[in-house]
Amino acid sequence: xxxxxxxxxxxxxxxxxxxxxxxxxxxxxxxxxxxxxxxxxxxxxxxxxxxxxxxxxxxxxxxxxxxxxxxxxxxxxxxxxxxxxxxxxxxxxxxxxxxxxxxxxxxxxxxxxxxxxxxxxxxxxxxxxxxxxxxxxxxxxxxxxxxxxxxxxxxxxxxxxxxxxxxxxxxxxxxxxxxxxxxx
Numbered sequence: 001x002x003x004x005x006x007x008x009x010x011x012x013x014x015x016x017x018x019x020x021x022x023x024x025x026x027x028x029x030x031x032x033x034x035x036x037x038x039x040x041x042x043x044x045x046x047x048x049x050x051x052x053x054x055x056x057x058x059x060x061x062x063x064x065x066x067x068x069x070x071x072x073x074x075x076x077x078x079x080x081x082x083x084x085x086x087x088x089x090x091x092x093x094x095x096x097x098x099x100x101x102x103x104x105x106x107x108x109x110x111x112x113x114x115x116x117x118x119x120x121x122x123x124x125x126x127x128x129x130x131x132x133x134x135x136x137x138x139x140x141x142x143x144x145x146x147x148x149x150x151x152x153x154x155x156x157x158x159x160x161x162x163x164x165x166x167x168x169x170x171x172x173x174x175x176x177x178x179x180x181x182x183x184x
Contacts (some may be wrong), residue, residue: 011028012084014083016043016046023083034080047102052101057101
């Protein structure tokens with residue numbers, strides 16, 4: 001399996017520019033700046049092309065250590081689709097698996113050996129994984145399974161969905177208690 005640090009990654013004619021969190025058109029040189037979170041989402045989908053990634057997994061990978069709602073994911077998916085000339089109706093590049101997650105089609109992804117040598121890109125995904133297409137049976141993990149969570153030491157801990165829900169409830173409860181304390 002080839003590391004993305006050694007290869008340029010393309011979605012159709014758009015090259016992923018990890019240092020600029022943008023897409024660069026192969027023929028015209030047009031640059032489409034994505035921003036941090038949509039670019040992380042695209043990188044995560046490209047690194048797992050052909051696999052259905054659960055919404056919970058994407059939230060944990062794109063917004064590590066943050067409590068964000070599903071609307072953040074929906075907004076990022078919309079931004080990425082627009083950037084790669086896809087949309088929610090056609091879904092030719094990024095497929096929605098209803099009530100499960102998203103999948104980037106392998107047919108639109110390619111790698112080419114990097115033409116220049118330079119420092120490795122810091123946010124690069126470790127590897128591209130071949131798959132057999134965007135089918136629910138190609139899910140990255142089982143529904144209700146674990147999703148990665150980064151710790152302060154940089155290691156990854158896998159937390160179950162119920163455990164993540166309990167943590168979120170504790171945080172929300174603490175926030176409400178602080179707000180009530182301030183206003184009463």
